[in-house]
Amino acid sequence: MKQPSEIKSPNILSVKKVLVISLMLCCIVIIASAFKQKINSPGIAIAVNIANDDSATSAQAFLQVYSVLMSPRCMNCHPAGNRPLQGDDNHIHTMNVQRGKDGKGLYALKCSNCHQAENTAGLHTPPGNPKWQLPPADMKMVFQGKSAHDLALQIMDYNRNGHKNKEQLLEHARDTLVKAGWNMGGDRTPPPLAYDDFVKAWDTWINNGGYAPPAK
Amino acid sequence: MITLNVNNKNYEVDVDPNMPLLWAIRDVIGLTGTKYGCGVAQCGACTVHLDSEAVRSCVTRVSRAEGQKITTIEGLSENNDHPLQIAWNELSVPQCGYCHSGQLMSAAVLLRENPNPTDEDIDDAMAGNICRCGTYLRIRKAIHLAANMQKNGNTKG
Numbered sequence: 371m372k373q374p375s376e377i378k379s380p381n382i383l384s385v386k387k388v389l390v391i392s393l394m395l396c397c398i399v400i401i402a403s404a405f406k407q408k409i410n411s412p413g414i415a416i417a418v419n420i421a422n423d424d425s426a427t428s429a430q431a432f433l434q435v436y437s438v439l440m441s442p443r444c445m446n447c448h449p450a451g452n453r454p455l456q457g458d459d460n461h462i463h464t465m466n467v468q469r470g471k472d473g474k475g476l477y478a479l480k481c482s483n484c485h486q487a488e489n490t491a492g493l494h495t496p497p498g499n500p501k502w503q504l505p506p507a508d509m510k511m512v513f514q515g516k517s518a519h520d521l522a523l524q525i526m527d528y529n530r531n532g533h534k535n536k537e538q539l540l541e542h543a544r545d546t547l548v549k550a551g552w553n554m555g556g557d558r559t560p561p562p563l564a565y566d567d568f569v570k571a572w573d574t575w576i577n578n579g580g581y582a583p584p585a586k
Numbered sequence: 587m588i589t590l591n592v593n594n595k596n597y598e599v600d601v602d603p604n605m606p607l608l609w610a611i612r613d614v615i616g617l618t619g620t621k622y623g624c625g626v627a628q629c630g631a632c633t634v635h636l637d638s639e640a641v642r643s644c645v646t647r648v649s650r651a652e653g654q655k656i657t658t659i660e661g662l663s664e665n666n667d668h669p670l671q672i673a674w675n676e677l678s679v680p681q682c683g684y685c686h687s688g689q690l691m692s693a694a695v696l697l698r699e700n701p702n703p704t705d706e707d708i709d710d711a712m713a714g715n716i717c718r719c720g721t722y723l724r725i726r727k728a729i730h731l732a733a734n735m736q737k738n739g740n741t742k743g
């Protein structure tokens with residue numbers, strides 16, 4: 371058995387090396403975080419890869435995303451009040467339809483009582499999707515009336531975006547209900563970007579840091 | 587062949603699965619209490635219960651109803667004695683009557699989920715059922731009356 375004295379004492383040179391390297395790493399981390407300057411509100415829980423951080427590209431991409439989110443096909447189900455909107459002019463849904471606690475309507479006016487799993491053929495018939503609903507009452511995710519700045523902050527905020535992390539946010543653009551916005555049937559105007567371009571802009575926005583365009 | 591369970595009875599129907607449920611109920615099965623108003627989910631005349639929810643049968647395909655419990659106005663109660671039916675009768679709610687199968691089927695969902703509805707709750711539940719004759723005020727009264735009957739455990743007004 372080796373005695374303590376026999377154990378080779380650590381080499382003084384390598385201790386110095388380790389110290390220098392740690393110090394350098396520390397500096398790099400401090401400098402990187404200083405440049406990172408997250409615009410998100412406290413409580414943000416979305417880790418973004420620093421290497422991809424590009425605030426200008428990101429904010430620019432969000433402006434494209436924003437043009438889609440403000441289109442009636444998206445905004446009509448993200449109203450400021452508790453009633454969904456309808457039509458290209460965002461009028462309040464006829465029949466006094468309410469959000470309800472779970473976002474799926476109330477009593478005899480639940481979304482799926484009229485909105486089927488697929489679009490119903492014909493003019494002014496209900497568009498459909500198996501997931502048809504509004505955001506729930508405790509997480510309204512309002513689009514209506516939001517500036518690009520505010521909406522970007524809201525979507526990147528875990529506590530206001532339906533508790534979505536970065537991966538789930540990226541996934542959300544591929545959600546079948548989101549995608550249905552481009553296939554609502556009837557004479558409904560589709561969003562201003564093609565679906566694939568929207569997904570590209572969405573990914574670019576988030577993968578480059580999820581930055582908000584400046585507040586006006 | 588598609589099996590539809592309507593008012594606790596199975597019917598074998600030989601129809602296109604995309605046929606509106608309303609067509610199957612009225613024209614194939616022959617239960618004509620459910621009415622056709624607009625055909626595009628705008629009026630509520632065609633409301634039936636699909637697994638207890640008040641769906642509009644004019645836009646609901648037969649394929650969606652397969653394997654579910656369908657209830658029409660004919661099956662709302664055993665002897666036409668649902669508190670709503672009694673209240674409707676008592677207050678002579680209908681005028682022409684065309685919309686009232688749908689009105690009753692919608693009101694039944696409201697009373698099941700909210701046994702003591704306020705005027706606002708009634709608006710939230712019933713605003714999708716249009717009445718060309720304008721019987722809305724009597725509908726509201728009758729729903730309150732039925733709620734009271736339900737609460738007091740009797741079926742008399």
Ligand code: FES
Pocket residue numbers: 621622623624625626627628629630631632633642643644645
């Ligand atoms: S006939 Fe179905 S809602 Fe009018």
Ligand code: FES
Pocket residue numbers: 680681682683684685686716717718719720721
């Ligand atoms: S009583 Fe005539 S439409 Fe309602």
